[in-house]
Amino acid sequence: MPKIRYIEPNGMERDVDVPVGWSVMEGAVKNLVPGIDADCGGACACATCHVYVEPEWLDKIPPKQDMEETMLDFAQDVKPNSRLSCQIQVTAELDGMVIRTPKEQH
Amino acid sequence: MSQRIVIVGAGQAGAQAVATLRAEGFTGDITMIGDEPFPPYQRPPLSKAYLMGTLERARLFLKPETFYRESGCDLVLGTSVRSIDRKSKVVELGDGRTLPYDLLLLATGTRVRRIRCPGADLPGVHYLRGIEDVDGLNAVFHPGRRLCVVGGGYIGLEVAAVAVKHGLDVTVFEALDRVMARAVSQPVSAFFDHVHRAAGVKLLLNTGVEAFEGSGKLEAVRAAGTIYPADIALVGIGVIPNMELAREAGLPCEDGIVVDQNCRTADPAIFAAGDCTWHIGREGACLRLESVENAIDQAKHAAYAMVGTPRIYSEVPWFWSDQYDLKLQIAGLARRTDQIVLRGDAAQRKFAAFHLRNGAVAAVESVNAASEYLVGRKLIAGGARVDAAKLADASVPMKSIG
Known part of the structure; x- marks a missing residue:
């Protein structure tokens, strides 16, 4: 099972096994990684699962769709490596990916 | 601080209350009691990805089992609550x-409204509220089957969309003159009406179902005097708040358990949150909401008040389908509004309807138009008057408006 590393703003790191096909958001929420609310449960409807993908992993994940791009546009502290974690599906190739959670979601 | 909190209802609100x-x-x-055999799970995907089969059951659960253990929350599942003795707590x-409890949270949610007509109990007549309902529906959800959907609301239309994609022959019966009449405005109804018909759904408006017919199992639906052969019926005609427990304990109820702006009932030791509450909306009128947002936010507010730091609940409600x-x-809620501003092009399947009251946005409905939705939310919360002409002009970026 691919391992995803989640790093909180305070530097706390967690390596989590996330099943292939699950989203990066689910990997966090189901393993009690704090900082990701995901109120809508992954429907790309709330923009409360904003994360930063470590730059070297960015080209390994599919690009943002329109809806995600727009939702992100309204998130806090958006950076070039910002993504909505509910829209990133975990694949075997993403084993070892590093994700940073933001200070807040709104 | 109180020592024992009991939560009745293991749904979205219950899970949020534990976390907060x-x-x-x-x-x-903390003890949480649920009448279903499952820990809290998401209901929205039930009529979408879970029915479609693209989301397995394990992914529905809101929190892992370890969450309840680590939170010191005792989960009592598959168990109903018979009564509340307020005097003895x-x-x-x-x-x-x-x-025993020191503080009690009622997060009892809703149950489906059952249709009353001949044949309503026939095998083959389904409802959709919980995991087991969908598992039952999935067992018969095969391409080529004739599905009659009773009720053109969110549930009925979401199921119709999945069903038609899955190769079922779908007919939707709606008693009113447009789909999703309770939830959306006329232009949005008209759009979805068109989309469903174009996808191959047979949509019958102003058509109430009179009976389910069949010997031993469903074979047909009778509506407006016509017989429609059917293998499966799915009834989605709304829900009823679970408030009997509160009412029998003497707590005031309207179309829901009456709570104040801190989600407290008439009994200072009892709170309520989510679909089951009759609460004061941010515009002053009392209402009951059926939404994930309201369940999450009211549960948070109940928790704030329970720990002695109450905050006023006045969130802008939001919904999706x-x-x-x-x-x-x-x-927002498009009630008592006096102007509709349309933006974008329904033919392009990307548009929004803004509902204004005295020049300020009171509600926004958007289809594939996230900026309109997000800026709309901000505009509703801010309450300022907007330039309707700018709002209607899709070439003016939403960001410059909100």
């Missing part, structure tokens, strides 16, 4: 056990 109570520093005992469970490749997002 602990985040706010509550260190006493005890709840009596369906199995006869009693549980997924049908086909369309994401419908709604913020």
